[in-house]
Amino acid sequence: MCDYSESYKGGRPYAFVENVVTHADYRKMGYATSCLDLAKQIARENNCYKMILLTGSKEESILNFIERQGIIVRIKRHLFRG
Numbered sequence: 001m002c003d004y005s006e007s008y009k010g011g012r013p014y015a016f017v018e019n020v021v022t023h024a025d026y027r028k029m030g031y032a033t034s035c036l037d038l039a040k041q042i043a044r045e046n047n048c049y050k051m052i053l054l055t056g057s058k059e060e061s062i063l064n065f066i067e068r069q070g071i072i073v074r075i076k077r078h079l080f081r082g
Helices: 031-045 060-068
Strands: 002-004 013-018 051-055 072-075
Touching (some): 013 031, 031 051, 051 060
Parallel strands (some): 051 072
């Protein structure tokens, strides 16, 4: 989950999470919050200086949820897989 950048923030790692998805029948039960809380704990334990969550969703409610968790949101656009 943590990646390293040798040229930024003194080489400190950052956490990268992609596509946290909760089935509609199980939303608003705290599952996504629990998963993200664990991800944040792992990031802290690994001295990450930030966490980025990459999402393909443009739904305002989902983006607001992610931001309320204190996570930087990045929306996927034109990704290249090589």
